[in-house]
Amino acid sequence: MAKVIASKILELAKKEIGVKATNIKKCKYNKAFYGSDVSGNEYDWCAVFIWWLFKQAGAEDMLFVKTAGCGVLGNAFYSRNKFKTSGFKPGDIVLFHWSNNRSESVPITYSLDHVGIIEKCNADGTYTTIEGNTGSTSNGEVKRQTRSASVISGVCRPDYAQEGTSTKKPTTSTTGKTVKVINRTSYLRSQAYVDDKYKSSKKLKTCPAGTTLTWIKDDGYGWSYCKASDGTAGWIQNTRINKSGTSKYPTATVTGDAVRVRKAPNGTILKQVNKGTKFTAYYQIESGTNKGWTAIAVSGQSQDCYISSQYVKLTKRS
Helix, strand or coil: CCCCCHHHHHHHHHHHCCCECECCCECHHHHHHHCCCCCCCCCCCHHHHHHHHHHHCCCHHHHCCCCCCHHHHHHHHHCCCCEECCCCCCCCEEEECCCCCECCCCCCCECCCEEEEEEEECCCCCEEEEEEEECCCCCCEEEEEEECHHHEEEEECCCCCCCCCCCCCCCCCCCCCEEEECCCCEEEECCCCCECCCCCECEEEEECCCCEEEEEEECCCCEEEEECCCCCEEEEEHHHECCCCCCCCCEEEECCCCEEEECCCCCCEEEEECCCCEEEEEEEECCCCCCCEEEECCCCCCCCEEEEHHHEEEECCC
16 A cells, blocks of 8 residues: 655645536546546535545555545544544544434444545644535535534544655555456446446446456455556456455445345335344445445345445455
């Protein structure tokens, strides 16, 4: 994992202050995240802005997950014991709540409604932050804000490099290895999940069985980023390539009671499950109309089933 110093991320954020999205939620951050221009009220971009900062620094792996959802981001850090509810400091990724509802993604705190990054801890107990998708315009802008501690749910603390140390990205000996698509026709996708109905994860290239790809990296949750011979790069399930040592699909543990398992996002209810029930999770839909759903394997069902992401906690399988 490449690491950068916190001040590098803050310097990048400062340079973006004043950048505004146009109608509706159209901005360079969303374009970079989704791979093309998108527009619509469902494309809130506060978490996308955080991803963009780390992407520009060559350190997006420090976030553990590529997501447009505050809850998914918070859970990624919480599940790794890197979510803090006190002792905030500059460089922390700060999550806010606009109500006193409890969070399902991070059960130790309030809801996760918005996200920014702490620039300064002020003497009066407030925090100076830099945030995307904020301000008085309906489409949002990048703006410096002063926030009270009372609206802070907690912070995600990336494992920054120490100030003054080298942040050169280490080389990975396995990067560039040739792999082949196995079993059946698969796809390189714009995101590490499937959403063929609403296309928030686009099929970038069709890869019949036997297609040769260049392997680039593993996301740690059952997907790899690969490049085709024509230069097209995207995400593919590790079960669809012949590379050993790649990550497996994570385990999804249910965190609430009477949680509904469905045939499709918001679709027909198959059954209800209680806290502690475990499933294999294929992916989490992180943007678009179906944002906030986790695809899971359910015994007796031949196709993917779905459960709300706010009611599951993902853990890696060795």
